[in-house]
Amino acid sequence: MMKRRDILIASASAALAAGARAQVGGAPVRILVGAPAGGSTDTLARTLAASMGPVLSRTVIVENRPGAGGNIAAEAVARAAPDGNTLLMSFTSHAINATLYPQLPFDPVKDFSALTCVATSPSVLVAHPSVPANNVRELIALAKAKPGQLNFAIGGIGSSLHMAGDAFKMQSGTFIVNIPYRGTAPAVQDVLAGQVQLMFAAVGNVQSHVKAGKLKALGVTTARRLPSLPEVPAIAETLPGYESSAWFGLFGPAGLTPDVARRLSDAARQAIAQPEMRKRLETEGAIPVGNSPDQFTEFVKSEIVRWGKVVKFSGAKPE
Template identity: 75%
Template sequence: MTPISKISRRVLAMSLVGVCAGWAQAQSQAPIRIFVGAPAGGTTDTMARTLAQVLGPQLGRTVVVENRPGAGGNLAADAVAKAAPDGNTLLMSFTSHAINASLYPSLPFDPVKDFTPLTMVSTSPSMLVAHPKVPANNVKELIALAKSKPGQLNFAIGALGSSLHMAGDAFKMQSGVFIVNIPYRGTAPAVQDVLAGQVDLMFAAVGNVQSHIKAGKLRPLGVTSAKRLPAYPDVPSIGEVLPGYESSAWFGLFGPGRMSPELTKRLADAARAAVLSPEVKRRIENEGATPVGNSPEEFARFVDSEIVRWRAVVKYAGAKPE
């Protein structure tokens, strides 16, 4: 075999450098994709698009949002879990990421090991509302009413396995009442039936019911946050009656598992800066949510605790995926 000359080796080395540089440039020019496991127009989608507009300039990259709804967010999560850990594919997930760990008997991914938590974007409490015909003005009166009429009151459930479904079951578990769940395919039809008086009660995102509360068509009984909401100072937190009760939806940004510490830090720092920017904070607060922007370590510990917490509620409820 003819030995490679020094000149040939030099040419080959320069060629390899050129190929690697070209690949790196292509990678840096490729858009970062944020997968969302919910339809366009929903809260998770809104959070992702709000973040993407500021995250892109932070990273000097184009950031696009792709909706892959289905299976309670699992389709989008599975795609990210199987993506290369190069930072080009991210996931905007929500409370169901933790709930699904026990709701689904088997998942094609590990909700902890196959993801790299970057930051929690926001939290969003919900509100327990009742049709005005329900003879209860607050949580204490509702519990007394439900205990006097077991199985005669009902909850509208926008989606089985959702954070709002679990908020209702956590309420029943802690209060010891029996209230029947009425499942719907979506929040909108569930709200409409409560407005019509066909269903008695519902846990709903504040933004979905605030206009009906102002119009007197729904009665607010309590909020799921640890403290009262500034916009509703006269509506007590459920925890004032059921100590320790708290159930807020959350939205967070993940990368695939196995991302390097350097890449994780770069993406997390940019995401946190975006979340805490005046523009994004304002948009998040307009959605009735609270911006967070915590560290990857803090977010990871939170996700672990959520998986444990919701496991107990799923077991109590006997909930099954749709």
């Protein structure tokens, strides 16, 4: 039989464990994703959930709530109880939508607890082989010689890749026509077929086509060249200051206690630091980040300002 002292110790240990679980709630942690299953955001969320679960000693599940550029999922998290059980895996549109949508039902900064940026996803400016430009400088010259005669395929109005193109036009002083599509896949197919001439695309979506010679890579959107495409110049080498990478970040609702926010952020960052997780992210063409809540908060604020200027330049309206 257990002695009274052992019983007391066991009871105290159980109470401490229960208290620790209560810090982030006892139910499964749900990560809401404002994008359909199978896309980049969904894939990253599921990869993170699988790695976070063991760190938290909790079940972490992913729930897709696509629509309105991620706003449906974001609103649900903004209105969720601040108990750490409901999180949001959002993306660049979280910052773009602050200007794109005239009236959001939430504040993208004040109504959320920014936990960490999970990863960034660089993109590359590609052209059909028939385009008589082999680099960004030649493309700018061609676009200025033929204003309105070149076109960009964009995978969705207000998307990060749409804004990458409009940022390019804004900084280069060119007029290139946007051809919107419902999704990246059909946009890529039409560029491959020569129906549309140009596109900004995630590196992972077009790298194989570039290496096969089916598309020309004119420039990457990162500040420096990418190890995966070392021969492709950064657009910033021609347009100083140009940079545009999609990002994916983890948020909770506003009002999380500092302890709960720290536990969730630490768990996510530990998961991101795991070699298996980093390898999976890199396979998806993403660059692991894992910054602090304060750093991520300031990053989101700066992204809202940066993309606000591009949205106003583009004149884009939500679909």
